[in-house]
Amino acid sequence: xxxxxxxxxxxxxxxxxxxxxxxxxxxxxxxxxxxxxxxxxxxxxxxxxxxxxxxxxxxxxxxxxxxxxxxxxxxxxxxxxxxxxxxxxxxxxxxxxxxxxxxxxxxxxxxxxxxxxxxxxxxxxxxxxxxxxxxxxxxxxxxxxxxxxxxxxxxxxxxxxx
Numbered sequence: 001x002x003x004x005x006x007x008x009x010x011x012x013x014x015x016x017x018x019x020x021x022x023x024x025x026x027x028x029x030x031x032x033x034x035x036x037x038x039x040x041x042x043x044x045x046x047x048x049x050x051x052x053x054x055x056x057x058x059x060x061x062x063x064x065x066x067x068x069x070x071x072x073x074x075x076x077x078x079x080x081x082x083x084x085x086x087x088x089x090x091x092x093x094x095x096x097x098x099x100x101x102x103x104x105x106x107x108x109x110x111x112x113x114x115x116x117x118x119x120x121x122x123x124x125x126x127x128x129x130x131x132x133x134x135x136x137x138x139x140x141x142x143x144x145x146x147x148x149x150x151x152x153x154x155x156x157x158x159x160x161x162x
Contacts, residue, residue, distance in 0.1 A: 095128040103133065107140030114145045123152045 098106050110122045126134050126149060138146045 091124070091128050094125055098125055098137075099130055099133050103136035104140045106133075106137045110137065111142055111145055114148070119145075119148060119152070123149055123156075127153065127156070 110126075113119075113122050122145075126137065129137070138149065141149065
């Protein structure tokens with residue numbers, strides 16, 4: 001009976017030891033899982049910080065690009081206004097010159113310009129002239145050139161030509 005008791009005691013010890021070993025194995029697995037989970041959390045947090053830094057850098061860069069774009073647009077508008085003013089001044093002076101020239105001389109110059117393919121320039125000048133001077137010049141232009149200029153004037157008066 002004593003032998004049986006020792007066997008039972010040994011059996012209980014073995015089972016207890018197996019349970020303890022098993023528990024410690026499960027504890028090690030739990031600890032390993034917790035360690036891996038912490039590593040993943042640390043990795044995620046690090047990547048989130050890096051992402052936020054990159055996002056902030058990109059937003060700053062975008063802001064600088066937008067500011068530069070606005071500055072360029074303002075400069076472009078200012079330059080366009082200056083260019084328009086210069087063109088208006090040149091047109092005004094050109095109109096004054098052609099308004100004082102003899103129509104026959106103006107027509108000869110315009111025929112030559114049109115032959116060089118500058119019909120738009122001739123048109124731009126003619127439309128700024130006084131009506132009487134423009135009419136007199138058209139009389140002295142070649143028939144083909146006068147017809148082209150007349151057509152351009154007619155087309156420019158259409159509402160949807162802009």
